Amino acid sequence: MDKLGFLGRRLLQLVPVAVGITIVVFLMLRLIPGDPVRIILGSRATPEAIASLQRSLGLDKPLWEQYILFLGNLARGDLGMSLLYRQPVRALVLERLPATLWLVAYSAVLAVAITVPLAIVAARRKDRAVDQVIRGGTLLTLAMPSFWVGIIFMMFFSLRLDIFPVSGLGEGVRDRLYHLFLPSLTVALSLSAILIRSLRSSIVAVTLADFVDTARAKGLTERRIMLxxxxxxxxxxxxTILGVNIGFLIGGTVVIENLFAIPGLGALMLSSISGRDYPMVQGITLVFAVLVVAVNILTDLTYAIIDPRVRL
Structure with a gap:
């Protein structure tokens, strides 16, 4: 099957996933313990205010009708109105989304840049001192919480050495790469620790395969055989591990964005939860879910490029 056919099949398989996402996001506001309207307005709200908010949220209609309206609004790109900011959720999400995408993409690139050379070195020097140091370093990195690593980086590189800014996003590509280096490195370290162990084990296993001996017998250089x-x-x-963990990174940007004062969706999510802005939380959750699905599609396409057997 060609790449377009493979992609089409994967997109069809994602249809039930998309339906499930809309159902879960739709039920978020409806399954909150207690009356969400009273939670939003407080205990001193008047009956008129309660009835007005119920109408604006569509909670006065049957559940099935609410879901149909919800799907109709989604089709128009209408995610509702933020109760905290008094602005359309869509506008606020689109304003904050680029910062989160920058952070996730930058973190993934740094993680891959760290992973590949260290995994190759560890695998080629299996059970030697260098391998033990690299594997020990990955275990130490996994044991350290990301927010703690971020605080250490901030105190040392920003406050003491004054090399990188403490917070902010920056303007322009170069300035943005500079501002986001520390938060992205903070995220990338924990991700690369997982990837290094996985890639090292895979390299060790593949090195024992017969086709590697055949390549050596043909006189190919070790560098060419490895690459x-x-x-x-x-x-x-x-x-696979990278794709799954990038999905987790998308939802896990909340802590890092707040630590480094990055105006992304994670920071917006936390402030919306604190302010009980349920339409905003619902909209951001939907966007996070869509991004995770998109990452899975890209992962499948990467499979098709790396391993032709996937397309069969």
Whole structure:
């Protein structure tokens, strides 16, 4: 099957996932313990204010009708009105989304840049001192919470050495890469620790395969064997882990964005939860879910590029 056919099949398989996402996001506001309208307005709200908010949220209609209206609004790109900011949820989400995408993409790139060389070195020097140091470093990194690592980076590189800014997003590509380096590195370290262990194990396993001995018998250099034959096959399982963890990163930006004062969706989500802005929380959750699905599609396409057997 060609790439377009493979992509089409994967998109069709995502239809029930998309339906499930809309149902879960729709039920978020309806399954809150107690009356969400009273939670939003407080205990001193008048009956008129309660009835008005119920009408604006569509909570005065049957559940099935509310869901149909919800789908209709989604089709128009209407995510509702923020109760905290008094602005359309869609406008606020689109305003904050680029910062989150920058953080996630930058973190993923740094994680891959750290992972590939260290995993190759550890695998080629299996059970030697360098391998033990790299594996020990990954365990130490996994044991440290990301927010703690971020605080250490901030205190050392920003406050003491004054190399990187403490907070902010910056303007322009170069300035943005500069401002987001520390928060992205904070996220990338924990991700690379997982990827290094996975890729190292895969490289060690693939190195023992018969086709590697055949490549050596043909006189290929070790560098060519590693990059063209071993690494490409070893990346297959690591791509899965990378795709899954990027999905977690999208939802896990809340802490890092608040720590480094990055105006992204994570920071907006936390302030909306604190302010009981349920339409905003609902809209951001939907966007996060869509991004995770998009990452899964990209992961599947990467499979098709790395391993032709996936397209069969």
């Amino acid at each position: 063209k034959h071993i690494l490409r096959n070893a990346l297959i399982s690591t791509v």
